Amino acid sequence: MAQFVRKRVLHRLESGRERERERERTLAFEELYECYVSQVYAYVRYRVDSAAEAEDLTAAIFERVLAKIETFQSDESRFAAWLWRIARNAVIDHYRKQRLRRHLPLEEIASPVSDEPLPEEWVLREERVQEIRAHLKTLPEREQEIIALKFGFGLTNRRIAKVLRMKESTVGSALHRAMIKLRRGMEEEKK
């Protein structure tokens, strides 16, 4: 009897602590979401052709984060590195799947963003992004990735070098080269 009751009580205490831990984890995760959702979206948007795809992928990335949330450490730098990997892998998977279903008509691949009225600022920005993306996709895959990591996630060259397993100096030169090509491409089109 004593042990029975003791077990009950200790379980109750444990449950209370567990609930507290979960509450803290939820709050921490909410903060991280706020901090990173725009970066994730921006990175993905540089890597795909439409806002709808970027939204689907961003949602999928956070789904993956949730699926592995048990391994989440409340250490922000680890979380960020983990998130970059998930985001990169999601984009790679996206292109892999897209290659498999390339034969599908375009309207079945790209869904409209939304039926709701869109904020004007977002529409204007999206037009600009579409233009950038159209030129960005003419660059080699590695250069696209570097620009997306730089401008989307805002990573330093050192971080990009770690993510892409390159030398920091190689990242620097690839970035400079890619930016020149991108600028020239966009300027030529305007002419």
Add this chain to the structure above:
Amino acid sequence: MRTRPTIDIDQEFSKNLDQILQGETAEACNSVSEEYRATLEFAEMLARSKPFPRPAFRDGLKRKVMHRLGLSGEVRSQRSAQLYPRRRVMVMAALLLFCLSGLTLLQARGSLVAAWEGIVIYLEHIGVREVKPERRWELPPSEVPTYATVAEAQRHVDFPIREPAYLPPGFRLEGVQVPDASSVGLGYRRETEDRGIELLYLSQSSLAGKVAEYADYPGEIQEIELQGRRAVWGTDKQMNLLIWEDEDMVFVLHSTLPLTEMQNVAISLFDE
């Protein structure tokens, strides 16, 4: 002959780009080309054109993600909540059985009528008002071996039974229950005119080889300290309890006594 220092243009560009991305003004050195400057301006434009999610999408995804996160965290609590009413009934039944078996022990030397009176007094004392004394009722037979003295019970358990050095005035040992060789229960009782019958039940169990498997206690619980030791204090309208561990033993005191009195009993049991 002095040579002009060479600039790593890629490194310089990266430095300027980081300045732009941090919202600062890029400070290119004078020796850079026009193309370099044009590329920096282009980089500034690119930074200003950074895509951002639609607010509706961002908020919707946040709701979804936080909901999912909450769900994953609350699955266990939800299950507990679903099971709670059933558990509560089970716990209440277990507590009732405990009271009845305790009373059986306490009234072992008296008649059934006296036992019944004891129950009525006790239940009234703890606030259960719906007892109908006129209803015919029989005490369930207790299958737990019960002994009149600690010395007798000691022969049937494999650990030294501890007795409290302190008991509140008026309490006396009514009997010792031995459910198995690794646990024992000492029942104490006092009867006063103003408070009726009060019980104090001290359980001692050996933790050796036991697997932790916990359930819910219906009352409020909190952690307290008993002379530097961690203990658990639970209050419920039916019975208070105090739990602590000492070496490889767990002790549980059940009583309607207040915390201070139960603490005094507990401390008097500490292995010096």
